[in-house]
Amino acid sequence: MRRQVGTVFRKEMRDHLRDKRSLLTVMMLPVLGPLMTLLTLQMVASMMRRDQPVELAVVGREHAPSLMSFLERQGAILEDAPANYEERVRDGALDMVLVVPEDYGRDFSRGHTAEVRLVADSSRRSAIVPVQRARRLLEAYSGQVGSQRLYARGVSPELAMAVRVADADLATPAQSAAQWLNMVPLFLVMVTFAGGLQLASDALAGERERGSLEPLLLNPAPRGVVVLGKWAATVVMSVFATVVTMMGFVLALKRAPLEDLGVTVHPDAAFIGVMLVTVLPLTLAASAAQMWVSTYARSFKEAQLYLNLLMMVPMAPGVVLSLMPMKSELWMFAVPVLGQELLAGEVLRGEMLRPLPFLLASASSVAVAWVALRAVTRLLGDERIVFGRS
Structure with missing residues (x-):
């Protein structure tokens, strides 16, 4: 089974890497996110000097x-x-x-x-x-x-002057930095969806549109193996885009004039590692959910339309958290996307992190991925899904 999954995985990666335009499209957000953050911090710092x-x-x-x-x-x-x-x-x-x-x-x-x-x-x-x-x-x-x-x-x-108010700010430099860097978790979570979008669109909807899905399913391999191979390739692209985005943010933070904003953040190896451990489990759920949605699309363009709408899912919690900051509760970490954004925000603030929130966030992502992959496997047994091109 492992060899069969690897065969499907290599086939998907080879097909995807041949499409240079798709690769360039995938890399747009990982490059634009850190660049926009750097420019924004420079503009704010220049105004506040x-x-x-x-x-x-x-x-x-x-x-x-x-x-x-x-x-x-x-x-x-x-x-x-x-x-x-x-x-x-x-x-x-x-x-x-x-x-x-x-x-x-x-x-x-x-x-x-x-x-x-x-x-x-x-x-x-x-x-x-x-x-x-x-x-x-x-x-x-x-x-x-x-x-x-x-x-x-x-x-x-x-x-x-009957009363003089003396401010005593208990915020650490890392907590102050989080106020200016709250866009970092949002971009990282969005990239987990954007990184595998092109491959997820082509892996099922694109193959069905080209008529190559039926011959693939006729091979002596269970449908679950085919789904796992395609999902693994989508996860790899999502992980790659997320890591590139994280490295881009590290370079941006090192060049940003954070001292002029009165904040200090040190993007060292430990910081990078914890941020990746926080966000990367979401790539499992995001890739599986994208494949699930793509299964219902009848063409590559239709799949891209649906998956672009799915990109609104990671944006919603980020917008809510930026407009209405809330105190995190334990159950929130069990909500996919919301849990990752809350954890990433706490990492930026330098909070004392407990293992249970990480476990809840990771477990919820694995659960969503399992449900979505099971659904895709069942759908590939439906003739209306496999042969429906119109």
Whole structure:
């Protein structure tokens, strides 16, 4: 039986490796995922670098000379705002504009609250960090002037601050890094499905469309052997794509400016090994499920359509976890895809990992693979499946 499975496996691998376009398609996600992660981290780091000066366009800067002097001492680059500054902010040409009204000086000199306006477009994500930095500068100036006014009147500024909140962040550098690297588990899980998609489409639907499935099943080998050989080839391609993606993420993390984000992660051999042990069992279930779906397709293109829809399965838990972070419960690790993404997230956070969640996640993947392979084997005994091409 082992020799028969190996024969089918070699036949599938040889046929698949001949198709260079399929191989290039399979390798797109393993390459694009780490590359997108690297570019995203570089963009975020460039926006959050503290040594970058705040560029601030000002309307009515002559009304607040002390404020302008304070901002310049803090390293802000001030310039006169154009007349159509609101339109320029909407277009994204300006991140923000500080508007100082004419009555600012009168209210300020009388000790009243002097109001300024910070005009920005909150829908532009590129302006969020510069606006926050400018707002902190303005708040610092307000606090400084307020303290000086109280001192001038013989009042301690501490009387105006009944409670001071001191932040005590207990997050480790690895846990902070996980907030920026939460796309890594999602991409790894998606690649377990994408890696074997082309081969799973061709192994059953493609062979049936070409009319080569019937002669294959006429060979003196049980249908289960044929299914195992095709499944093994699909698993190999999925594992290969997953490992390449993991290596790509390691290179991306080593080149990413994580220090500018205030996080530290060390993608050493132990980290790589644990991540692969977490994700690779899912290749068994993903490959079997893809073959099961492909069995119902009547053509290669139809199989690809169904399997592309199946790719939504690994995306759903990742999107939910990124939008609504939840506390992991033990039963969640027994849910295929969700368990792998939760485990990968905990590995990134540097959590103390227990063996039971790994066993549950792996066992659920093996169970799904077994059910799917049994279903494919039964379907190949149905004449409507084997001979139905229209």
